[in-house]
Amino acid sequence: MINKWQHLTPINAPKVIVSWRDIHEISAWNDDDEPLGPVHLETIGWLLYEGSDPNELESSLVVIAKTYDYNDKRWADFTIFPRMVVKKIKREERETTREIP
Numbered sequence: 001m002i003n004k005w006q007h008l009t010p011i012n013a014p015k016v017i018v019s020w021r022d023i024h025e026i027s028a029w030n031d032d033d034e035p036l037g038p039v040h041l042e043t044i045g046w047l048l049y050e051g052s053d054p055n056e057l058e059s060s061l062v063v064i065a066k067t068y069d070y071n072d073k074r075w076a077d078f079t080i081f082p083r084m085v086v087k088k089i090k091r092e093e094r095e096t097t098r099e100i101p
Contacts, residue, residue, distance in 0.1 A: 005048035005075065010068050013046040015092040018064060020085045040087075043079050047089070062086050 005013070021038040045064035053059040059082060066077035 005063070005065075008046070008048055008075075009073075010046060013048060016045065016047045016064060017090045017092065018043045018045075018062060018079075018081060018086055019088040019090070020081055021087060022085065044092075045077075045079065046075075047091075048075065048078075050083075050089070059083070062089065 019040065019042050022041055024037060024039045026036060043064065043066075045066040046068070047062070047064055049061065049063040051060055053061045062081040062083055064079050064081075065075040066079070068075055
């Protein structure tokens, strides 16, 4: 799947905020009044892929990266979300970016 984003750099990949939900485990041995429900989180990065999972026919993925190595021209620090946990993808406005030699 990595070949799907090898052509992307921070200059042409959209910068996004992914709002998503995660599990929230509570071991309620006491009479805690803590609310039950999933945790709402946000992750910031560059959107590399949004589409079907090649390993699962009925699933789709959202892949973002948080780091780009200009020397090796490679992405790192990936977060791969199952699409069903993603609630919103907000594209950030572009700042002027240039490649550093």
